[in-house]
Amino acid sequence: xxxxxxxxxMALCLTAICLVCSALLAGVYAVTAEPIEQAARKALVAAISxxxxxxxxxxxxxxxxxGGQKYEYYESSRDGQxxxxxxxTSTIGFGGPLTLLAGITPDGQVxxxxxxxxxxxxxxxxxxxxxxxxxxxxxxxxxxxxxxxxRKDGGDLDAITASxxxxxxxxxxxxxxxxxxxxxxxxxxx
Amino acid sequence: MEYFLIIISxxxxxxxxxxxxLGVCPFLGVSNKLSTATGMSGAVCFVITLxxxxxxxxxxxxxxxxxxxxxxxxxxxxxxxxxxxQTVEIVLxxxxxxxxxxxxxxxxxxxxxxxxxxxxxxxxxxxxxxGGGAAxxxxxxxxxxxxxxxxxxxxxxxxxFAGMREHLAANEVPKAFKGLPIAMITVGxxxxxxxxxxxxx
Amino acid sequence: MAxxxxxxxxxxxxxxxxxxxxxGMCPTLxxxxxxxxxxxxxxxxxxxxILSNIVISLIAPVVPDKxxxxxxxxxxxxxxxxxxxxxxxxxxxxxxxxxxxxxLIVVNCIVLGxxxxxxxxxxVGDSALDGIGIGIGFTLTLTVIGIVREIxxxxxxxxxxxxxxxxxxxxxxxxxxxxxxxxxxxLFNKLAKK
Numbered sequence: 001x002x003x004x005x006x007x008x009x010m011a012l013c014l015t016a017i018c019l020v021c022s023a024l025l026a027g028v029y030a031v032t033a034e035p036i037e038q039a040a041r042k043a044l045v046a047a048i049s050x051x052x053x054x055x056x057x058x059x060x061x062x063x064x065x066x067g068g069q070k071y072e073y074y075e076s077s078r079d080g081q082x083x084x085x086x087x088x089t090s091t092i093g094f095g096g097p098l099t100l101l102a103g104i105t106p107d108g109q110v111x112x113x114x115x116x117x118x119x120x121x122x123x124x125x126x127x128x129x130x131x132x133x134x135x136x137x138x139x140x141x142x143x144x145x146x147x148x149x150x151r152k153d154g155g156d157l158d159a160i161t162a163s164x165x166x167x168x169x170x171x172x173x174x175x176x177x178x179x180x181x182x183x184x185x186x187x188x189x190x
Numbered sequence: 191m192e193y194f195l196i197i198i199s200x201x202x203x204x205x206x207x208x209x210x211x212l213g214v215c216p217f218l219g220v221s222n223k224l225s226t227a228t229g230m231s232g233a234v235c236f237v238i239t240l241x242x243x244x245x246x247x248x249x250x251x252x253x254x255x256x257x258x259x260x261x262x263x264x265x266x267x268x269x270x271x272x273x274x275x276q277t278v279e280i281v282l283x284x285x286x287x288x289x290x291x292x293x294x295x296x297x298x299x300x301x302x303x304x305x306x307x308x309x310x311x312x313x314x315x316x317x318x319x320x321g322g323g324a325a326x327x328x329x330x331x332x333x334x335x336x337x338x339x340x341x342x343x344x345x346x347x348x349x350x351f352a353g354m355r356e357h358l359a360a361n362e363v364p365k366a367f368k369g370l371p372i373a374m375i376t377v378g379x380x381x382x383x384x385x386x387x388x389x390x391x
Numbered sequence: 392m393a394x395x396x397x398x399x400x401x402x403x404x405x406x407x408x409x410x411x412x413x414x415g416m417c418p419t420l421x422x423x424x425x426x427x428x429x430x431x432x433x434x435x436x437x438x439x440x441i442l443s444n445i446v447i448s449l450i451a452p453v454v455p456d457k458x459x460x461x462x463x464x465x466x467x468x469x470x471x472x473x474x475x476x477x478x479x480x481x482x483x484x485x486x487x488x489x490x491x492x493x494x495l496i497v498v499n500c501i502v503l504g505x506x507x508x509x510x511x512x513x514x515v516g517d518s519a520l521d522g523i524g525i526g527i528g529f530t531l532t533l534t535v536i537g538i539v540r541e542i543x544x545x546x547x548x549x550x551x552x553x554x555x556x557x558x559x560x561x562x563x564x565x566x567x568x569x570x571x572x573x574x575x576x577x578l579f580n581k582l583a584k585k
Contacts, residue, residue: 005455021469035480211421265468374573382566
């Protein structure tokens, strides 16, 4: 059946297989690198356009520091007037990091929020991506007159049933984004 | 404090078998007897910790600098683990025959234990956060503690389960339930008990 | 002809990878939270299984005996990485859902098991058929487990909801995976005995 083993043919055979395989993978990687990057960019652009008003021109990624954490954000503007900011904001949920993209308009309102990645429990915290009753509360939420906190903590948001920790993390992430945008605006005025 | 949280989280809350489903095959395969389960747990602890440290270093200092981590990670990691297991086997045979007697027969099985590769890949690709800190990639220290704690969790689950299976074997169960099915249902109930830990970290 | 057909059908019952061979438990339990997830994981594994079976049956005669395991692992790992790259490029959403369990196909005992037990001793054509057969068996089983867990856990089938509100959450979470698989094994044993 299989060839008899000796040191030479063992080494030769493994080397050959490894060479062929890595060459193949390097080739495929070179071909797929572009589509992979495009897919990631497309997902990000899609998320940004969902959380910001339509018709703006979206800037490249910018970074800002706020409260000891680094944030990545995108500015959307039309005719030099800002339409809103999409802030990538991350907090700790129930199962691990919860990363959102929060769109904030210049008047301090939340336009919409998209979940970029999470590791919440399926059927419980993971509903933060699908529970319309929870998600819709954020649309048009005025961060200047209302509190971005769940009711249990004295805020104005209804938490997802049986998932207070996820809801808290979600609210905190959006609230951080809103505060970041507020400081950005203040810096600009000065 | 952070290390303490990593340990609690890895052993109880995110138990590798009962919550993450890694290493289930050997978990079912060698948990018939308490003594073999203990031996396997020891070997797994040793290999997971060692493999995670080695693959972490290789990833950090070889793959990432040369931009190979995107497409060579899986191949390199599995080969490193296979080579490592072989080396451990040879070294153990030479320096500690008694330990080799205890762990030796389990070592070859460990290469295809997905817990080893799973932990190694998780550590270098996923962001972690413990105790409310910011999410970040693990450093070497954290990765080592995480790997050790995870494998201790594996051992704990395996030994507890082996204890139960020994009792199960002595009991009458319906014919269709005999062997694996009843074992699987028992693990399900165990996993439910471990759900009680969730939320404490 | 009947012989060739039996290569494909044996994966369904006689050598069902999950219920009879009890291999590849990790993805079986972890990715079957819904019918679609189970189906996708099964197809991903089938892809690797078929290609690695074909290549391994080709190289088996020239690979020295002592290094055949590492050689096979490299071949399997190559196809797994290939799959990873393709999925990242063309189905990023699926890749994000299945996550870690795609690279872990490398250590799925089914793939290496078939390479050792079948592909290394049989012709290319038969090995490909064997890959397809076992792959279909694995895919079907994962989909069935996914369907059961989705019905009980989320009250839906393939994403179509038939009850308002939630199902029994435990079935989507870890314990449900073990319980459903355990009871399905019982059922399989009962039916297969007849």
